[in-house]
Amino acid sequence: MALKDELRQFVTDNFMYGKPYEGFADDDSFIERGIMDSTAVMELVAYLEKRYRIAFDDKDLSPDNLDSVNRLVRFVKSRVQPDFTGACDAGRIALRT
Amino acid sequence: MCGIAGLFNLDGVAVAPESLRGMIRMLSHRGPDDTGFHAENGVGLAHARLSIIDLAGGHQPMSNEDGSLWITFNGEIFNYLELREELLGRGHKFLTRSDTEVILHLYEEKGEDCVQDLNGQWAFAIWDNQRRRLFLSRDRLGIRPLFYTQANKTFIFGSEIKAIFANPGVPRELDVNALDEVFTYWCTIPPRTLFRNIHELPPGHSMTVHADGLVVRPYWHHQFEKPSGFVDSNQEQAYADQLLDLLVDATQIRLRSDVPLGAYLSGGLDSTVTTALVKKFSNAKLRTFSISFDEAEFDESAFQKEAVRFLDTEHQDIRCTKNQIAEVFPNVIWHTEKPVLRTAPAPLYLLARLVRKSGYKVVVTGEGADEMLGGYDIFKETKIRRFWESQPDSKMRPLLLRRLYPYLQNIQNQPDAYRKAFFHIHVDRDLEPFFSHIPRWQLTANLKTLFSDSVRREIDGDTGHTKIRSRLPKSYASWDSFRQAQYLETQYLLPGYILSSQGDRMAMAHSVEGRFPFLDHRVVEFASTLPVSLKMKVLNEKYLLKRCAAGLIPPSIAKRHKQPYRAPEACSFLQPAAREYLEALLSPEQIRRDGIFDAPAVAMLQAKFRKGAAIGIKDNMGLVGVVSTQLLVHQFINHFEGRMTSHGS
Numbered sequence: 001m002a003l004k005d006e007l008r009q010f011v012t013d014n015f016m017y018g019k020p021y022e023g024f025a026d027d028d029s030f031i032e033r034g035i036m037d038s039t040a041v042m043e044l045v046a047y048l049e050k051r052y053r054i055a056f057d058d059k060d061l062s063p064d065n066l067d068s069v070n071r072l073v074r075f076v077k078s079r080v081q082p083d084f085t086g087a088c089d090a091g092r093i094a095l096r097t
Numbered sequence: 098m099c100g101i102a103g104l105f106n107l108d109g110v111a112v113a114p115e116s117l118r119g120m121i122r123m124l125s126h127r128g129p130d131d132t133g134f135h136a137e138n139g140v141g142l143a144h145a146r147l148s149i150i151d152l153a154g155g156h157q158p159m160s161n162e163d164g165s166l167w168i169t170f171n172g173e174i175f176n177y178l179e180l181r182e183e184l185l186g187r188g189h190k191f192l193t194r195s196d197t198e199v200i201l202h203l204y205e206e207k208g209e210d211c212v213q214d215l216n217g218q219w220a221f222a223i224w225d226n227q228r229r230r231l232f233l234s235r236d237r238l239g240i241r242p243l244f245y246t247q248a249n250k251t252f253i254f255g256s257e258i259k260a261i262f263a264n265p266g267v268p269r270e271l272d273v274n275a276l277d278e279v280f281t282y283w284c285t286i287p288p289r290t291l292f293r294n295i296h297e298l299p300p301g302h303s304m305t306v307h308a309d310g311l312v313v314r315p316y317w318h319h320q321f322e323k324p325s326g327f328v329d330s331n332q333e334q335a336y337a338d339q340l341l342d343l344l345v346d347a348t349q350i351r352l353r354s355d356v357p358l359g360a361y362l363s364g365g366l367d368s369t370v371t372t373a374l375v376k377k378f379s380n381a382k383l384r385t386f387s388i389s390f391d392e393a394e395f396d397e398s399a400f401q402k403e404a405v406r407f408l409d410t411e412h413q414d415i416r417c418t419k420n421q422i423a424e425v426f427p428n429v430i431w432h433t434e435k436p437v438l439r440t441a442p443a444p445l446y447l448l449a450r451l452v453r454k455s456g457y458k459v460v461v462t463g464e465g466a467d468e469m470l471g472g473y474d475i476f477k478e479t480k481i482r483r484f485w486e487s488q489p490d491s492k493m494r495p496l497l498l499r500r501l502y503p504y505l506q507n508i509q510n511q512p513d514a515y516r517k518a519f520f521h522i523h524v525d526r527d528l529e530p531f532f533s534h535i536p537r538w539q540l541t542a543n544l545k546t547l548f549s550d551s552v553r554r555e556i557d558g559d560t561g562h563t564k565i566r567s568r569l570p571k572s573y574a575s576w577d578s579f580r581q582a583q584y585l586e587t588q589y590l591l592p593g594y595i596l597s598s599q600g601d602r603m604a605m606a607h608s609v610e611g612r613f614p615f616l617d618h619r620v621v622e623f624a625s626t627l628p629v630s631l632k633m634k635v636l637n638e639k640y641l642l643k644r645c646a647a648g649l650i651p652p653s654i655a656k657r658h659k660q661p662y663r664a665p666e667a668c669s670f671l672q673p674a675a676r677e678y679l680e681a682l683l684s685p686e687q688i689r690r691d692g693i694f695d696a697p698a699v700a701m702l703q704a705k706f707r708k709g710a711a712i713g714i715k716d717n718m719g720l721v722g723v724v725s726t727q728l729l730v731h732q733f734i735n736h737f738e739g740r741m742t743s744h745g746s
Contacts, residue, residue, distance in 0.1 A: 017698035019546050034543040038519045039713040061512035
């Protein structure tokens with residue numbers, strides 16, 4: 001599965017219970033569209049840490065990195081380790097989408 | 098405190114006694130001490146009594162001397178002794194010592210304006226035989242409930258909807274637009290209820306029913322004064338003295354009772370103040386009651402113990418577990434008669450059960466102080482957001498956001514950048530009147546993604562909040578955001594959730610009456626004149642109350658940060674006590690059959706809880722909302738007859 005698809009799927013399943021909000025686009029802000037409540041960022045971070053083995057610094061925890069599907073894709077791509085295969089708890093992912 | 102019900106056949110056909118009996122049987126929990134019926138001229142009144150005042154003489158329905166007026170009354174009129182004196186002076190003759198009879202004579206004297214003189218909590222119906230009309234009224238703030246419907250040529254009313262449904266001719270259908278309201282505002286906007294064609298008489302309203310139709314009208318409005326200027330320390334002291342005088346009197350008249358009274362003591366400021374005031378006028382050792390939790394984030398028992406020591410009360414506590422919440426939750430929904438988004442009513446149900454088992458029928462509590470005197474976090478949040486909005490580029494102003502919700506670990510743990518993003522909420526110009534509440538309403542409304550496609554198509558989707566907007570008082574626009582927030586809380590959440598789902602319904606499920614000094618209308622009206630700076634001084638909530646209560650309560654309680662009452666949320670449904678009903682009501686097949694929610698979405702939400710991945714406010718409200726709605730449909734629509742049989746037995 002492409003990285004963008006996988007991230008979009010995670011956000012849809014976890015924060016919209018599998019039903020994307022009407023017109024949900026990859027640049028939509030999760031906060032502005034009410035997709036994530038004020039605590040959901042922790043869930044998102046836990047997922048990214050586990051799924052992509054990303055170690056977060058405090059400065060990483062910013063809407064600039066995490067507040068839309070496209071921002072997530074950019075952030076994950078910039079931080080994922082070169083040897084990451086995507087096999088930790090799911091199928092392989094294609095980093096190039 | 099009691100249950101009332103009645104029928105009015107507008108075509109004059111005599112009311113069948115068994116109809117009245119069937120209705121009042123559904124309200125037996127509200128009044129287990131006595132039942133009474135009266136029928137004449139196509140009208141029937143019924144009453145289930147919880148005897149509190151004039152134990153021997155207060156049987157209802159009650160008539161005046163010549164039998165031209167009959168009343169069925171739920172509630173208390175706390176100034177009945179003063180009113181009685183006045184009426185005696187005008188030549189009225191009383192046969193009982195009850196407050197019920199005072200209403201009848203006051204109606205004789207003043208007609209429908211009689212309600213203006215009442216200080217209390219009430220829902221009543223008076224049959225005026227000479228004018229052949231039924232007059233119904235509900236107290237100013239909506240402490241006591243009253244519902245009605247018209248089926249064919251019969252007007253039907255009751256303290257609870259289940260009494261109305263006891264009439265086989267009344268259809269039981271869910272109103273999906275009411276569901277839409279609950280999943281936005283946490284409550285319905287009266288007269289709407291969860292059921293089509295079942296109406297709620299709004300707080301502060303009366304209605305008249307006669308053969309030609311019915312008229313509903315307000316008799317009281319909650320108004321705020323325009324903002325006032327600087328308050329010096331002398332004025333501040335004068336305000337504090339005035340508030341204390343009012344609270345003392347409001348409490349004193351609420352101690353009028355022929356049975357002993359207890360008090361709820363949560364460990365917070367409000368109930369400690371009311372308990373201290375009750376204690377001031379009680380000769381016997383005062384009984385107090387509280388809830389504690391295993392989870393430190395909800396538990397306030399350390400403060401409760403401190404208040405008990407300071408006030409020297411005889412205290413009982415119920416330790417509430419998640420499994421108990423799960424166990425009683427179906428009964429909780431049977432009594433709320435609407436979905437809830439928090440489990441918070443359940444521990445209050447358990448607390449009322451403890452009170453009743455301890456032999457008490459009446460408790461004084463601190464409800465209303467947060468709304469009237471500025472205690473809620475939503476007021477603080479509004480103040481900070483406005484302050485920040487006036488200088489949006491300020492680096493310092495958003496730091497105040499750290500002062501919000503200190504008791505919510507998840508919010509406290511979030512990074513500053515996120516905190517800023519979440520509270521930097523853009524409110525469209527059009528929605529500006531609701532500046533304070535838009536974040537809460539939008540967060541809640543996002544849960545509607547759980548609705549089925551057919552429900553989503555059917556709901557009106559009042560995203561402009563036009564129903565609320567159309568009822569705003571003319572002067573609303575001239576109030577600051579703080580007062581606007583207070584108005585919205587008092588008008589909607591207070592009667593629609595706090596006083597009903599957490600208040601009347603949980604207490605009356607166990608025949609316990611709550612009394613609320615902060616909701617004395619004189620206190621409410623006085624609080625509405627206070628400058629905002631006395632309600633929340635900078636970010637110090639309920640400042641004036643703290644000032645006037647100094648010396649009455651332990652200093653540590655006066656100083657502590659407000660911790661709103663909360664309980665373990667949807668994780669309670671993972672407990673064994675919920676397994677059976679969750680399997681039945683949340684199975685994909687049942688969800689599809691009932692058609693309200695989207696089965697895969699509900700399955701996904703449940704799976705998230707089972708994995709332990711659901712930690713957010715939205716998920717918690719979502720699951721509690723789904724479970725409570727499914728329980729409501731199960732008990733009131735799919736299987737009402739079975740529930741009716743078990744309730745009546």
